[in-house]
Amino acid sequence: MDRELALEIVRVTEAxxxxxxxxxxxxxxxxxxxxxxxxxxxMFDSVNMQGTVVIGEGELDEAPMLYIGEELGTGSGPEVDIAVDPLExxxxxxxxxxxxxxxIAVGDKGTLLHAPDMYMEKIAVGPEAAGLVRLTDPIEKTIDIVAKMTNKRVRDVTVIIQERKRHEELVERIRKKGARVKLFGDGDVGASIATVMPRTGIDLFVGTGGAxxxxxxxxxxxxxxGDMQARLxxxxxxxxxxxxxMGITDLSEVLQLDDLVKGDDAIFAATGVSSGELLEGVRFLGGDLVETDSIVMRAKTGTIRYIKTHHRLxxxxxxAMPEDQ
Incomplete structure (x- = not known):
């Protein structure tokens, strides 16, 4: 993929x-x-690429835009897979x-798992514990591994998990082990990525959410x-x-990070809508001036860019929102 594509994708998330x-x-x-x-x-229409949506708003008959299989971009440039969540x-x-x-996530054609819209069991950790945790391990063992590799006491390990009834037993086991629990309501993309961002203080993401x-x-x-494992x-x-x-005949199969995103290159971009652990939200500064806070990263180089942008609406x-709203 062209490196210029990373900055073009940020323009799309900003919009x-x-x-x-x-x-x-x-x-x-x-x-x-x-x-x-x-x-x-x-905004995608102006990006120089030959993109195909592999994760989007649904099938063609379910979503008028950004449906799975839709072609995006100018029709020239690199051939890529696109995974989008316009508003997570x-x-x-x-x-x-x-x-x-x-x-948005972008990968070379054929590299992103074509995940259907269903539940997925997931675990994610930062670089320190990468390659050492297993989705199938008891949560107590996983917490011990994360504590050792991050040089923390168990009592100082923070596990982020979605506040849902299906996770109540898991939450109790984490607390009984002595680790901290941070609950969140919606938006598990930001929660899982928080494990690989040191300033968030999040050490481990577990739970079942969207594939x-x-x-x-x-x-x-x-x-x-970082590292991630998952199971549909x-x-x-x-x-x-x-x-x-999709070719997954064994429904108990644990998908590794390289199954979810193949190869050594992928681009991830996000722009905050409301403030959270990862990004600040959109700020209206008065008049027509608006500020956005974005992040874009590329797996091939490990480059991370934080981008603050001023926009004139x-x-x-x-x-802009219609005047009658």
Missing amino acids: AALASSQWMGRGLKNEADDAATTAMRS GTNIVAKGHHNAMAV PEGVISAAAIKALG VPMNDEEADRCRK ERKPHL
Whole structure:
């Protein structure tokens, strides 16, 4: 992939974040998601690439834009797989909470797992414990490994996990072991990536969440030298059949990081919509001046760029909320 593609992808996440942020706290999650999706789709049209969506808003008959199999870009340039979540955290934006982002992962054609929209069991750690933890290990053993490799006491290890009923037993076991638990509501892309960002204080991500989000997260975790394992969790025969069509005949198979993102190159980009561990949210500075906070990283080089950008909304009318809202 061309290195210039990384900065072009940031322009796409910025557009989605700007458009959706104007719906913050209005209780209208569908409108926020539609604004992000429309802005992202429009900006993709200017990117010099031959892209195919492998993780998107659904199948062609389910989503008008950014559907799985859709072709994006100008039609020239590198052939790439694209995984998108125009607004990771639609409920977050509707309620005015933290940790909403616009996110994209890009890989060379054929390198991103074509993850169906189903549950996925996941574990993620930073570089210190990379290659040492196993999805199938008891959580108590995993915490001991992470504590040793990060040179922390067990009591100082922080495990981030989504606040859901399905995780209640796991949370109790973590607490009984003596580690700290940090619960989050929505947005597990940011939560899993937090394990590879030292300033967040997060040491381990575990739990069951969306499969598409898992692949997007894997691109960033690979770029930052962390590790991730996952296993698809079909809830019915239809979802099990979708796994088999992907070539996963053993539904108990644990997917390694290189299964989720093949090869040595991938690009991850995100722009904050609301502030969280990873990024600041969109800030309206007065008048038509708006500031965004983005991150872009590339696995091949290990380069991480933090980008703060000032935008003039009057010069980007296609991203502004309609006046009658």
